[in-house]
Amino acid sequence: MPKRLLPVFFLSLSLLIATSVQAQEVSAPKYSNEFLNIGVGARALGMGGVQSAIVRDVTSGVWNPAGLMGLKNRHNVGYMHSELFAGIIKNDFGAYATTLDSSSALAVSVIRLGVDDIADTRRLQNEYGAIQYDSIEYFSVADYAFIASYARKSNWLPGLTLGANAKVIYRNVGDFANAWGFGFDLGAQLQRGSWQFGIMAKDITTTFTAWKLNPDELESTYLKDQESFNANSIEITLPRLILGVGRSFQVSEKFSALVATDLDVTFDGKRNTLLSSNAVSIDPRVGVELGYANTVFLRGGLNNVQQIEDLDGSSSWKVQPNFGIGFASYGLMLDLALSKVAADSKTSSVIVSLGYSFD
Template sequence: MIADYAQSNTLMKTLKSIILIIFIFTISGSPILAEGDAGQGSVFLLGVDARALGMGGAFVAVTSGASSIYWNPAGLGLLDKTEVSLLHITLWEDTYYDFVGIAYPTLNFGSFGIGAIRLGTNNIIRRDIFNQPGPSFDNNFSQYTFSYGATFPLFLKGGLNFKILNHNLDNRTATGFGLDLGILATPTNYVSWGFNWQDIIEPELKLQTTEENVPSNLKAGIKLSHQFNNQSILVAFDIDKTRSRDIKIHAGGEYGLFETLFLRGGFDRDYATLGLGIFYNFMQADYAFKFQNDLGNTHRVSLTFKFGTSVSKRREVRLERELQGKTQALQTEKGNKVKQFLKEGENFEFKKDWFKAFISYQKTLAWDPENSVALAKVDNLNQKLYQAKQPKTEIEINSLLAENYLKVAQEYQNRQEFNPASILIQQAIKLEPQNQKVLSLQRQILKSQYDKILELERKGVEFYNKGNYAEAILAWNQIIELDSTHLAAKSNINLASAKIKLASYLKQGIEYFNAGDYSMAEKQLNLTLSIDPKDQTTQEYLQRVRARTAKKTTLEDLKKDSEIWKIYQEGLSQYQQGNYQEAIDLWNEVLKVYPNNENTLRNIQQARARLQKKP
């Protein structure tokens, strides 16, 4: 009886091994099931990231992290921090599906990613024609992906993947190369769409005499999302078309609570999926379950780690360094020029060439108008020039000086160094007010300076509108260097600097909130409100913080506080008159005293919804 049981157990394991081999070859494009829709397809159709799998694989327009390496490389354009993603799926009978990916965002050149996927079955029993066991062997598929994603105009992100595929079966090996193209559009915070054309260049795998191409695949999808109070809702829909196969459908949704707990569900081709996610501090853990009656249900687990300084913070730091560096460079250049022309003047004085010495000291004053040494030298040499009477008249002296000022000013003008050029040309005008050459160069300098300012103004506004506040500040700072009285540039610099600080404070506040440090979150969010008291996102997060830390209150509690009850009723009156923003402002005053009042929070939510629909 024991022998019968052992024989039966061995037979079952053999049958399971055969089923697994068929499964792997089927999804890898083997002609074992080459008829109808069960033909060729990528071996890696399971995807990566348990979050995506819990949503039925509808992720082309959702992805934004390291898993973009698989779902859509354009999603790397949304990456804000360095991210590492790990996935493990246990299939059947020593069959595993694993993914590891890392993505890094740069400041100027988009984001880069590297990923590796492995699907393999180990210890497959080799049997002879008499069904006798022999040495075991492995069957493994690997894919190594090098990804790039970047942001483009018109809310578009684009990305490319270069892939190396490898198949090891027993002692045979095949290698192929593939190329993916992805596009992602994010026109609003609520809607995004994208597509990922996988294997535009179809990888060719050849095991001895068997040669196959991995067919190209086109994934296209749309995402709709909305966030309100402490909750978020996301729905996504994808279509999936592999060459020579029917279109497959993916659909899924995600409900988020406090940006910490996420519940998911979806439909992946012909199977239902469920998922759960928890995000805390810098780590996100996701779990997905897929119902598969034919081969058995599967569990998927992934971990995502976000670390390092955010792109926005790095840009802020870079801007400060650039401004400091530029200021230091200007001061250094100014100091070098002053030393150069002072030395030059001293050399001419030593040679008793008063005229050239006078010009050198005037060059010094063009760079440093308050230089005491140059001012004293100019005054002294001015007297020497007229006493020397080498030119016979004062008019001739003035003409020579003006001519030299004109020559040096022209050199500065050619190098677009308008400030010293303007100072020198003013000196020439004092000597010869009617000199047409001098007046003509003055007009050229003023026009060139005006054109340069217009160009910098245009660039500054363009950068600002795109949210590139650091570049905008650099452009406006150059305007100040050309015209220190330019009030608009000064005002714009203050505005852009405030935007950068606001974004930095808000981001830190949200990070503290997600990490559960509500005290620090409130501190950072209050700093944000000090810059923009009406920032809606900040107000929403402050309400979330207070909702977490304060006890709940009812309408009865408000009625007991006559002053607050009066403000609350005034908010209702403004709401009924259609003055939704005024109502929100009043109810926010109520929340300062009763931060977790359900009636007030609900009223604000409704007022904001009406405000968005108001023309």
């Protein structure tokens, strides 16, 4: 990237975020398209979702597209499956990434988060009040994201890589409603020796999701006043900024360590995070990865710091722990992670990731 374009990149990033926040801070809902912020990959989730500065694999299209320049092989494929809330919710991810040349890379990613086989019992009773079990129908509620990512090295500043995402969102609630949306992300990474820095700006122009409701399925059971039924609506996702830093250590000839932290900054109002205000909320995360001979890895992370109200009315701060292990050999990567879905959750989710890279 020429010298004159790099300042323009960061200036445009700042202006886009500031303008979008000011324009939408009143009308935009909180937690819009939140399924995109759960995260993908057992390595990442085992480290508490700390990835913006250190991601260098096929999951970069989700965490920070600039990380695609860290791919070691030309062709890279990855898949992840996890189940949340005792298997009720299925979370799947698949991606392909490739290096176009020594200075650029491309990736395509797909995310699906859904609940399947939900019973529709609205027609369980016939007009005579008799139960008819054969009238029960089943439907799914699912959110999809299709992400195209591009990354490129900077010719002006050594160690700097830049990336961008274009994403299409499809959300479906059986025959009741569906929505289409689109948005853009920008990311950057800078490596200085053993230090790594990252910034990820999600939904930089705000992400617009257009909902279309099915009046034939909803009007008679949900809204009786036809004039108040709005079959179309727009949902807006405000920008989110993730700042990260990490450092790697070579403990001995075969043992290595990586320590990293992220600050997840949101602009959609006060959230239940460690640092929050009416305008900005900051959610910190920290992750550690210990490696042996670049083959076996042990991981841990803390995130989702929240203030939880107890049954006696008192409140206390709680944090979500995460753990993971990984194995890598000859381009094959197998990762497992154990993560709670919330700081006060009594159940844990198991995440399994499989990846393969080759030339």
